[in-house]
Amino acid sequence: METHKIQEGKLRLYRRTDGGTWQCATYWKGKEQRKSTGEKELDHAKAVAEAWYLELTGKNRPASGRTKPTQNPRTQTNSNETHKILNGKVQLFRRTEDGAWHCSASFGNSIQRRKSTKETSLALAKEVAEDWYLEMKGKARAGELEQEKSFAEAAEKFSEEYEAVTKGHRSPKWVQGHKDRIRLHLLPYFGTKPVSEISAGVAQEYRAHRMTQPEDWNDEDGQKLWKYPARNTIHNEIVTLSMILKTAHRHGWIEQIPNLSDPYRRQSKVEHRPWFTPNEYKQLYKATRENAENPKSPRYKWHAEQLHDFVLLMANTGLRPDEVKHLQFRDVEIVVDDWSGDRILEIEVHGKRGVGYCKSMPGAVHPFERLLSRERLKTVTTEDGETTEKLATPEPNDIIFPNEFKKMFNNLLAENDLKFDRHGKPRTAYSLRHSYICFRLLEGADIYQIAKNCRTSVEMIEKHYAAHLKDMIDTSLVNVRREKSRRTVNEDSKELRE
Incomplete structure (x- = not known):
């Protein structure tokens, strides 16, 4: 030894x-x-x-009875796990016992800077702190330190610019999502850190920090069980971080934008969107029809009828739920199709892709006619100036589906064992759009025309819909065999005769 x-x-x-x-x-x-x-x-x-x-x-060592040891003038120590080196110019401290040491110092016009040494050993932490102090001192003399912006300043600048520039193009909820991610997660972690010190490694440390349970979290104190955030949640936070760094780069606060991509993320497998098979869709609309005829309570009858027509309209048009939400009666027109002679709907769609157009299947006409004739409560003002409600047919500028019936729809799915597909993915109103696309593909419709009618790309349909449909494989093009030569045929015939 x-x-x-x-x-x-x-x-x-x-x-x-x-x-x-x-x-x-x-x-x-x-x-x-x-x-x-x-x-x-x-x-x-x-x-x-x-x-x-x-x-x-x-x-x-006792406080009395012995002589205190001489202390190095370059190092001073107090009882609060704090050490001073370089004649008190640099302070070393740690927040928890056996934790990593941090160092701090003032530069220039009393600019306070802090940095983690990432060392639990005091001797090694002192070496790291001295190197860091000399490096920062050089920057301060060159005038680079005072011009450096913190992450908090860059985040504030981004919030101001993003809200002003995207007004009218992005929904307030989308903008607020960025602000919430900054306030709840990014600012507490990066805070006053100089924006130039945020590198790809720092971003990876942030990912690890978010995926690690906090030390002060105690499940036994009545708190909820800690649950690590979803991969998509952290991805959105990194996207917000990237946008902040781009803002800093535009203003000249950093020279280049670091690569913030996840180094360990594998290529995710392509999975299909949850949809209703033809048999499941038939089961669904029978359930909504039964619910419309015999609702659990008479006061729910109008909403149940609306839900039934909503399901049929969605599955025969392929509209997105947010597009249906903004749809007005004046946006829909019943016309005769030149190709088939059937009555169909021509819809002017206002959604996330701007203004587009959609031509429905014939099955959407009768639900829309029922919606046109179904009376609804409207607030009217009498001659005395009082407001009252009365039943009236809808006006052209009325919203087709003014009320949400998400709870009723989910309850029907759960009662009929349709809420989840075979892979455990939950079905929502969006699944009706997915079903429309799959039904059109199964019927042999042109994929380009489907993409155009659904206001999406051919690539998205091939990736998320066509890949898992067996009818999209043409056996006449796959099971091709070369014809045998005449010599081979004669030899086979001779063998049979013998």
Whole structure:
């Protein structure tokens, strides 16, 4: 066993195996004290052992009866886990016992800077802090430090610009989502950190931080069980971080934007969207029809009828739920199709792609006619100036579906065992759009025309819909066989005759 003695033989370093970590031991107050340095290099182990020995002996030495040891003028220590080096110019501190040491110093016009040394050893933390101080001192002399912006300043600038520039193009809810991510997650982590110090490595540390349970979280104190955030949640936070860094780059606060892509993310497999098979869709509209005829309560009858027509309209048009939400009666017109002679709906769609057009299947006409003739409560003002409600047929500028029936729709799905598909994915109103696209593909419709009618791309349909439909594989093009030559046919016939 290899052994070394330091501190005039009072402190011993040893390791049990070659290449193992160094242990240190000393005899103090009638007891043998031991500790692992956690280091495999002897020089680093000596520094850790000396810091441990001085801390041990200084902590247990009585206040009177002995002479206090002389203190290095370059290092001052107090009882709050804080150390000062370089004549008090740099402070080292740690927030928790056995945690990593942090360093702080003032530069220029009292600009306070902080940095984590990422070292739990005081001796190694001092070396990191000294190197950091000299580097920052050089920047301060060159005038680079005072011009540096913090992440908080860049985030504030981004919030101001993004809300003003995207007004009318992005919904207030979307803009508020960025603000919430900044307030709840990004600012508490990055805070006053200089924006130039945010690198790809720092972003990866942030990902690890978000996926790690907080130390002060205690499930036994009545708090909810800690649940790590979804991958998409962290992705959205990194997107917001990237947009903030782009803002800083536009204003010249950083020279380049770091690569914030996830280094460990594998290529996610392509999965189909949850949809209703033809049999499941038939089961669904029968359930909504039964619910419309016999609702659980008479006061729900109007909403149940609206839900039934909503399902039929969605499955025969392929509209998105948000597009149907903004649809007015004046946006829909019943016309005769030139190709088939059937009556169909021509719809002017206002959605996330702007203004587009859609031509429905014939099955959407009767539900729309019922919606046109169904009376609804309207608020009217009498001659006396009082407001009252009365039943009236809808006007052209009325919203077709003014009320939401999400709860009723989900309850019907659950009652008929249709809420989840075979892969465990939940079905929503969006699944009716997916079903429309799949039904058109199964019937052999042109994929380009489907994409045009649904205001999406051919690539999206091929990726998320066509890939899992067996009818999209043409066996006449797949199971092709080369014809046998005449010589081979004659040889086969001869073998049969013999």
